[in-house]
Amino acid sequence: MDFGPSDTAVDYTNRMRAFLDESVLPAEPDYDAWRAQRRGTPQEWDTPPVLAELKADARSRGLWNLFLPDVSKLTNLDYAQVAEVSGWSPVLAPEAINCAAPDTGNMEILHLFGTPEQKEQWLAPLLDGEIRSAFAMTEPDVASSDATNVRTSIRREGSGPDAEYVINGRKWWISGAADPRCAVLVVMGKTDPDAQVQRQQSMVLVPRDTPGITVRRHLPIFGYQDQHGHSEIEFSDVRVPVSSLLGEEGGGFAIAQARLGPGRIHHCMRLIGMAERALALMVARARSRTAFGGPLADQGVVREQIALSRLELEQARLLVLKTAWLIDRGGARAARGEIAAIKVVAPRVTCTILDRAIQLHGAGGLSDDFPLAACYAWARALRIADGPDEVHLRSAAREELKRHG
Template identity: 60%
Template sequence: MHFAYDDKTKDLSARLTAFMDEHIYPAESTYWEQVEAAPDVWAPPPVIDGLKEAARSAGLWNLFLPGKDGAGLTNLQYAPLCEILGRSLHLAPVATNCAAPDTGNMEVLHMFGTDEQKEQWLKPLLDGDIRSAFAMTEPRVASSDATNIETGIVRDGDEYVINGRKWYISGAMNPNAAFFILMGKTDPSADRHRQQSMIIVPRDTPGVDVRRGMKVLGYDDRDHGGHAEIDFTDVRVPSSNLIGEEGAGFAIAQARLGPGRIHHCMRLIGIAERSLELMIDRAAERVAFGKPLSDQGVVREWIAESRVRIEQLRLLTFKAAWLMDTVGNKGAHTEIQAIKIAAPSTVEWIVDKAVQVHGAGGLSQDFPVAEWFAQVRTLRFADGPDEVHKNALARHEIRRRTANA
């Protein structure tokens, strides 16, 4: 693996950094002012529309998506760019059309959608005209095991009828979320990994009841479009809305989650870098017991340890991305799991130290570190909890050792 960025990555990195300096960071205060003044708690602040236009004009659009429909970047090329976007998590990804859950939904439609589905749903997503949500998690079952999903998808002539309840459906509270990609069971009697299917459900379909927005450690997470609890009661959609074939839902979910997991880790490194910067700035300006916090031994230890941990995460992320590009997602399975285990808990530690250095201010809305801490903590659940990844990784290691023996 070569550690130097290629010329294309260097160019995009420089352009994206300049875009962040010129457009994103100056707009952060405006974003929060508009959020506080918005009559609709879930409506995206108007400042985002202007940022989208600026990003498109700068050629910084759909950077996450490979192939002709996107920027054509490899995972390794996108990694440092995604890290930069993570430095302003509530603005930069959505401004460049690189925000979850749309990214994963676009990848699903790009890989598995029919021409009709791509024209009706993928194209407006790629153009940034609509948003979307991914409906998988359910309140009644342990959704860390996707085979537990209970929502029914039953064929009735030229339609499918959907019944079930979902929650923590990211992006669903955003009024611009025009459709959901829903995972449910089409054949409960099939092999446990062939019971599930994925289907497109337009938001305005009768029987779709968005019951409430779910809070995350007290935050509404509106920058992610909010997380909804949704009832699907006798929801009828055309059979042409099925993605792929019946029983392919679990495999599609795994294909979707591979890139999504590493994208989360890339953005987390951006949060960690900016948290470290804020930690250093705050430590330099605050005095306790006669000297700046930056002269206190424990704070210096936190700063040094943060740098070490960031570098470790970045190298592991790059290795995983490189393997995804060279041997495929399956070949990079160990590294994807490893970084998904390591990144959230490590960045949680770094952000926690930034909160501590900020004192009472670190718990307030005056600094971003408290909300970052809440967001980072959720990623120990999102796309599979730590324990599931650790179990799978350990099982793989045991099998490999047994085979070698």
């Protein structure tokens, strides 16, 4: 196994690092201030102007849609190096380069399963950054860690060219749905409750302004409201033409798995960058603060925390790189054990390092004066999003038991 960066990866990573240092990190205070002024108002989910500036800058540097190998020509291993750098600014950088969830996953399945008409209507403007999207799978009334539990009904009505799907159900934690730029929802529900359990579900593309869609509320994460929102949505007799079906009827579960595989490792790539920033802040704090007659960096307990953070971070990075390398060689299916493993390891390691950094910053670490608290909230959420730790541990155990016959 060779995880050394290719010349292509080095080039893109250097450009990404320059973009981060020169444009993204300096823009964070403007972004935060703009959002703080609108917190609690109907304009809370409007797009800060600085994002448009960053997107134009990113495109001029050739940093756009790097997550999709068929478009960027980057391997997953190449992209891992770039995505790690974007993780230093998890709110701004991924969107600035059009590599932010949930759009990346939605673009992936539109690219793989969309019809030419669906690609023209939805994929093209998503790839161009003109619109955003949401993925509606999780439901409040069932254990959505098992996607076969989904209850939302997608009932076919009529026949011929006038046939429609009628959607009824309730979804929550639908990321991106509050953003005014959200133009389409990818909705997963049951088209045939009597079919074999993994063939009951289908996915349909639903324009955001379709009658019958009601946003009940926007859900915070540890008190933080994401600029794109995590919404609870009710679908009441929502009608779309049968041409809105993504893939085939009964193919929803398989499409969800195809979507979540790359999405999970992309999150992990960015988490490594988030952990690197936390460690850098920890070191800077330890060097700059004096207590008990000397810098905190001279305290043995602080040195141990820094050392453990570096050791754990390097181990997590190697597993991310190995997983990306395996996907490049055999696809997500060939790396499913490693995808499950890194989806557990990366958020846990990042949470641990962030927790140490917060502790070293004292009360300041709990505030918004530093990015640590907000990063911790998001890293902790990723132990649940895209499948909780327990599901991935179950998958990893299953792979291990198979390996030993």
